[in-house]
Amino acid sequence: MISGKTTLIAHIGYPTESFRAPFIYNPWFEERGIDAVVVPMGCKAEDYPAFLRSLFRLTNIRGALITMPHKVATVALLDAASPAVRIAGSCNAVLLRSDGRLAGDMFDGTGFTRGLERKGLRLAGARCLVVGAGGVGSAIVASLAAQGVSGITLFDVHRPSAESLAARVCEHYPSVAVEVGSNDPADYDLVVNATPLGMKPDDPLPFDVARLSPSTFVGEVVMKQEITPVLAAARERGCRVQVGTDMLFEMIPAYLEFFGFGTATPDELRAVAKVAY
Amino acid sequence: MISGKTTLIAHIGYPTESFRAPFIYNPWFEERGIDAVVVPMGCKAEDYPAFLRSLFRLTNIRGALITMPHKVATVALLDAASPAVRIAGSCNAVLLRSDGRLAGDMFDGTGFTRGLERKGLRLAGARCLVVGAGGVGSAIVASLAAQGVSGITLFDVHRPSAESLAARVCEHYPSVAVEVGSNDPADYDLVVNATPLGMKPDDPLPFDVARLSPSTFVGEVVMKQEITPVLAAARERGCRVQVGTDMLFEMIPAYLEFFGFGTATPDELRAVAKVAY
Numbered sequence: 001m002i003s004g005k006t007t008l009i010a011h012i013g014y015p016t017e018s019f020r021a022p023f024i025y026n027p028w029f030e031e032r033g034i035d036a037v038v039v040p041m042g043c044k045a046e047d048y049p050a051f052l053r054s055l056f057r058l059t060n061i062r063g064a065l066i067t068m069p070h071k072v073a074t075v076a077l078l079d080a081a082s083p084a085v086r087i088a089g090s091c092n093a094v095l096l097r098s099d100g101r102l103a104g105d106m107f108d109g110t111g112f113t114r115g116l117e118r119k120g121l122r123l124a125g126a127r128c129l130v131v132g133a134g135g136v137g138s139a140i141v142a143s144l145a146a147q148g149v150s151g152i153t154l155f156d157v158h159r160p161s162a163e164s165l166a167a168r169v170c171e172h173y174p175s176v177a178v179e180v181g182s183n184d185p186a187d188y189d190l191v192v193n194a195t196p197l198g199m200k201p202d203d204p205l206p207f208d209v210a211r212l213s214p215s216t217f218v219g220e221v222v223m224k225q226e227i228t229p230v231l232a233a234a235r236e237r238g239c240r241v242q243v244g245t246d247m248l249f250e251m252i253p254a255y256l257e258f259f260g261f262g263t264a265t266p267d268e269l270r271a272v273a274k275v276a277y
Numbered sequence: 278m279i280s281g282k283t284t285l286i287a288h289i290g291y292p293t294e295s296f297r298a299p300f301i302y303n304p305w306f307e308e309r310g311i312d313a314v315v316v317p318m319g320c321k322a323e324d325y326p327a328f329l330r331s332l333f334r335l336t337n338i339r340g341a342l343i344t345m346p347h348k349v350a351t352v353a354l355l356d357a358a359s360p361a362v363r364i365a366g367s368c369n370a371v372l373l374r375s376d377g378r379l380a381g382d383m384f385d386g387t388g389f390t391r392g393l394e395r396k397g398l399r400l401a402g403a404r405c406l407v408v409g410a411g412g413v414g415s416a417i418v419a420s421l422a423a424q425g426v427s428g429i430t431l432f433d434v435h436r437p438s439a440e441s442l443a444a445r446v447c448e449h450y451p452s453v454a455v456e457v458g459s460n461d462p463a464d465y466d467l468v469v470n471a472t473p474l475g476m477k478p479d480d481p482l483p484f485d486v487a488r489l490s491p492s493t494f495v496g497e498v499v500m501k502q503e504i505t506p507v508l509a510a511a512r513e514r515g516c517r518v519q520v521g522t523d524m525l526f527e528m529i530p531a532y533l534e535f536f537g538f539g540t541a542t543p544d545e546l547r548a549v550a551k552v553a554y
Contacts, residue, residue, distance in 0.1 A: 001551060002303060004288075004296030004317045011281075016337055019281030026279060039316050040281040042336030054331040059319030060293055274278060 007036040008060055009259060012052070013067035016042040021065055023275035024252060031272050034261055038065065045069050052077050056096050063259045064094040071106075071135065078104040087142035087168045090135050093258055105258055108136050109143030111251025112219060115242050116190070118250070118266075121217045123147040126189040129181075130154055131206045133161040136221050137194030138168075141178075144190075145169050151177035153188070155207075183207040185216065192219045198228035205230050214238030221247060284313040285337055286536060289329070290344035293319040298342055300552035301529060308549050311538055315342065322346050329354050333373050340536045341371040348383075348412065355381040364419035364445045367412050370535055382535055385413050386420030388528025389496060392519050393467070395527070395543075398494045400424040403466040406458075407431055408483045410438040413498050414471030415445075418455075421467075422446050428454035430465075432484075460484040462493065469496045475505035482507050491515030498524060 011021050025038040043051050048070050055061060066074050071090035075081060078091065079101035085091045091104035113123060126149045130141050133156035141152055152169065156162040162180045169178045185191040185207045197203040199222050209230060212218065218234035223244035231241045249266035257263050288298050302315040320328050325347050332338060343351050348367035352358060355368065356378035362368045368381035390400060403426045407418050410433035418429055429446065433439040439457045446455045462468040462484045474480040476499050486507060489495065495511035500521035508518045526543035534540050 002299045002314070002316065004293035004299070004319075006317065008316070008318070014336060016281035022279045022281070037279070037316075039279065039285065039314075040283065040337060041285070042281075043334070044336065047331065047334040050327070051331040051334065054324065054328040057320070057324040057328065059291060059321065060317060 002037055003035070004060070005035060006060065007062045008058065009036060009038045009062060010055055010064040011038050011040045011067070012043050012048075012064050012070060013040075014042050014044050014069065016040040019067075020275050024249075024269055024273045027272040027274050028256075028264060028269060029261070032262070036062070036259075036261060043070070045073065048073055049077060052094075056094075056102060062096055065255065066092045066094060074104060078102050080104070082106065083146065083172045084109055084139060084142040087145070087165070087172055088135065088138040089168075090139070093255055095258055105254075106139050106142070107251045107254040107258070108247065109139035109141070110254045111247040111249075112140045112192075112221070112242075113143040113147050114250040114254065115246040115266075116217065116219060117147075119217075119240065119242060121190065121240070123149050123190075125150045127187070128152045128190040128192065129183070129185055129188045129207075130192045130194055131183045132156060132192075132194035132196075132221075133158075133165045134194065137192070138165050140192055140194055140219075140221070141165060141169055142172075145173040145176045145178075149176060149190075151179070153179055153181040155181060155183040184211055185209070186211040186213065188216055190217045190219065192221070193228075193230050194221050196222065198222040198230055199224045203229070205233065209233035209237065212237050212239055217241070220244050223248065279314055280312070281337070282312060283337065284339045285335070286313060286315045286339060287332055287341040288315050288317045288344070289320050289325070289332075289341050289347060290317075291319050291321050291346065293317045296344070297552050301546055301550045304549040304551050305533075305541060305546060306538070309539070313339070313536075313538060320347070322350065325350055326354060329371075333371075333379060339373055342532065343369045343371060351381060355379050357381070359383065360423065360449045361386055361416060361419040364422070364442070364449055365412065365415040366445075367416070370532055372535055382531075383416050383419070384528045384531040384535070385524065386416035386418070387531045388524040388526075389417045389469075389498070389519075390420040390424050391527040391531065392523040392543075393494065393496060394424075396494075396517065396519060398467065398517070400426050400467075402427045404464070405429045405467040405469065406460070406462055406465045406484075407469045407471055408460050409433060409469075409471030409498075410435075410442045411471065414469070415442050417469055417471055417496075417498070418442060418446055419449075422450040422453045422455075426453060426467075428456070430456055430458040432458060432460040461488055462486070463488040463490065465493055467494045467496065469498070470505075470507050471498050473499065475499040475507055476501045480506070482510065486510035486514065489514050489516055494518070497521050500525065
């Protein structure tokens with residue numbers, strides 16, 4: 001029951017029709033007796049900077065979930081940005097700190113790596129290939145680096161994207177060996193599809209699955225279907241896999257912690273979610 | 278259940294802790310299957326003009342309930358103001374029209390006169406005394422004039438307030454005889470206490486109740502207690518009365534209609550309200 005004492009979390013993006021976060025966060029807040037509510041706010045790109053500043057002057061707001069098309073624009077509006085934000089160049093979580101300053105973080109990658117660790121993959125020292133150096137790929141790379149992987153190979157069909165991401169990771173995590181290379185998935189502990197390939201039925205595979213070793217863990221960002229072609233092929237070879245929506249449900253506890261609402265497990269969140277995934 | 282398709286109605290004021298509208302509107306929306314939600318937004322005076330402009334650029338907002346301290350400041354931010362807004366000099370309802378313009382109205386007085394008419398008082402042609410020419414008094418006077426009363430006598434301890442209100446009414450409703458006079462309640466069809474007198478236990482009465490005729494209807498704006506001293510005295514003399522909260526529950530249907538959410542009766546609203554009045 002929303003009241004004048006309820007803490008607001010804005011969910012900002014455009015269009016809003018397909019927003020799913022309210023169906024997960026709000027039932028969770030209700031179940032846990034947390035007096036907070038996620039409120040979708042449809043904001044076009046040209047209105048966003050002024051709106052965000054104005055919104056965070058409200059006396060009953062604590063934070064915002066940021067989604068398309070504002071993740072990149074948010075970075076310039078922050079007072080404090082996490083390394084993940086600076087590496088990814090995008091931000092999906094904003095917190096109004098008690099001193100009035102806006103802190104930003106980026107949890108796409110956090111959700112991904114939390115999921116891997118929950119499945120028993122030890123990231124410290126792991127050798128990783130990330131295919132796709134766009135927004136979500138950058139976020140995953142930042143989180144892998146933060147978890148202390150030994151090396152990351154980056155591949156992107158647009159090579160300068162991979163090179164620029166490699167440079168940003170080196171700056172923040174000099175102990176991680178980052179290189180731009182090929183998309184050959186042989187001899188890695190972890191291979192990640194961070195491209196949109198798999199969203200359409202006739203997409204080619206993002207890498208040559210025949211070169212996967214059964215000991216390699218394969219992660220996916222595409223959520224359009226649970227088992228994408230690359231995951232199906234990886235499973236056939238005996239690889240352990242992580243599906244796209246795991247990233248989502250692993251990300252939400254990171255948001256809850258960031259906003260100061262305690263935490264939750266992905267299973268607890270899936271149980272209260274009022275929407276099918 | 279809030280979703281990305283839900284229409285937002287902002288409830289803007291400061292402080293927000295005592296807001297009661299969400300406890301009435303939101304259960305009503307739920308009961309009627311209307312996909313809308315009233316969201317309290319605590320906004321300080323210095324932030325208000327920029328916030329209001331930014332808020333109404335959102336793609337999923339339809340309107341706002343405006344409360345203290347913003348009712349007067351809102352007038353200057355409107356593209357179109359109702360006569361009630363122009364006479365009262367304040368606005369408590371803002372609608373985003375389909376052409377992007379902001380229309381403002383003021384329903385304090387509407388709530389008051391709707392309540393009188395529901396109780397069988399015929400306002401067309403009525404002779405009225407309104408004691409108190411502040412915000413709520415001005416709104417009531419505007420609404421009485423709109424209902425076609427024949428004459429309104431205004432009294433305020435600060436006489437220039439009454440004079441200025443009289444001038445504004447004359448400008449918009451030249452056929453209504455408005456005069457500034459005494460607070461003697463004899464010989465009126467309707468006498469209104471639009472002062473805060475009655476909020477504190479030792480307040481004097483706003484007018485000499487001994488001069489009330491039993492045929493006079495007495496209305497009250499104070500909501501602190503259901504039967505205020507002036508209402509108790511009027512009842513003793515045989516007068517019909519209207520309590521302060523009637524204005525509130527009669528006002529909400531006017532808001533609902535203004536926002537395009539159909540309408541409701543005060544009794545229906547009181548039945549779903551999740552707060553005691």
